[in-house]
Amino acid sequence: MADLATKYGFDDAQKYFCAGSIIEAGSDTTRNQLNLMLAAAAKFPAWVATAQAQLDAVCGDAERLPTLDDWDQLPYIVAVIKETLRWRPNMTATGTPRALIEDDTYGDYKFENGTVFSYNNFGICHNEDEFPRNAEFLPERFLNDDLQDMLKGHLGFGAGRRICPGWHLGTRNMFIAFSRLLNCFDFKEVPGAPINDSEIDPLAHDHPPFQIGIIPRSHKHVHLIERECAEAGQDV
Numbered sequence: 001m002a003d004l005a006t007k008y009g010f011d012d013a014q015k016y017f018c019a020g021s022i023i024e025a026g027s028d029t030t031r032n033q034l035n036l037m038l039a040a041a042a043k044f045p046a047w048v049a050t051a052q053a054q055l056d057a058v059c060g061d062a063e064r065l066p067t068l069d070d071w072d073q074l075p076y077i078v079a080v081i082k083e084t085l086r087w088r089p090n091m092t093a094t095g096t097p098r099a100l101i102e103d104d105t106y107g108d109y110k111f112e113n114g115t116v117f118s119y120n121n122f123g124i125c126h127n128e129d130e131f132p133r134n135a136e137f138l139p140e141r142f143l144n145d146d147l148q149d150m151l152k153g154h155l156g157f158g159a160g161r162r163i164c165p166g167w168h169l170g171t172r173n174m175f176i177a178f179s180r181l182l183n184c185f186d187f188k189e190v191p192g193a194p195i196n197d198s199e200i201d202p203l204a205h206d207h208p209p210f211q212i213g214i215i216p217r218s219h220k221h222v223h224l225i226e227r228e229c230a231e232a233g234q235d236v
């Protein structure tokens with residue numbers, strides 16, 4: 001990025017803006033998508049058991065954590081990523097707006113330069129004809145020939161020329177976080193505090209967006225976590 005800044009003659013403010021944009025665009029989005037996956041795990045535990053069966057087949061009974069090298073062996077986790085992006089598109093329910101830079105027409109309609117367009121992101125991703133039982137979290141719906149096309153079947157990374165340029169990194173970040181959490185923990189709603197998955201605030205920074213019970217799957221998983229943390233040089 002430093003090379004590009006030099007090439008295009010950016011001043012300091014422009015450099016900071018670019019660096020800040022990448023940090024902001026790449027961190028909060030992933031954090032929020034992770035929250036949504038956890039909410040789905042607590043509310044629809046059936047799919048979690050399927051994910052854990054596949055994780056156990058690949059990583060053994062708490063023998064190791066999944067890594068990026070396991071991507072091809074964990075298609076269900078890839079489907080979970082896509083279903084998370086479909087079920088609750090975290091950026092905007094009404095898509096990312098675009099403005100015309102010149103007058104345009106569509107059929108008999110005429111639009112002036114500056115007209116703003118957007119799309120019904122939530123409505124498209126919850127179209128019952130395309131996504132039966134659309135309100136439910138069903139990763140199975142993505143276990144098809146397009147599974148590895150991470151941009152197909154949802155609009156979680158936006159659309160068109162300005163689609164998220166960080167989608168490749170974003171999906172890999174989600175793969176590591178999702179697969180490791182699902183490998184080690186079960187998730188439950190807290191009695192008396194049901195998760196309202198229609199109103200999970202993506203901008204909640206000063207308080208948890210919902211309450212959730214996170215329970216290690218077994219003593220072996222606790223030992224695995226402790227071992228991994230020790231290896232990473234951290235205290236648990």
Ligand code: HEM
Nearest residue numbers: 025026029030033091096156157158159162163164166170
């Ligand atoms: C779960 C992860 C992520 C999600 C859900 C996500 C989602 C989005 C969405 C919906 C947009 C708007 C696209 C549009 O206008 O059509 C966007 C833009 C952007 N994203 Fe991401 N993103 C993620 C991760 C990342 C990462 C890891 C990076 C970089 C390290 C990144 C960098 C950007 C940038 C720079 C833009 C602005 C692009 C532009 O306006 O031309 N994103 N992202």
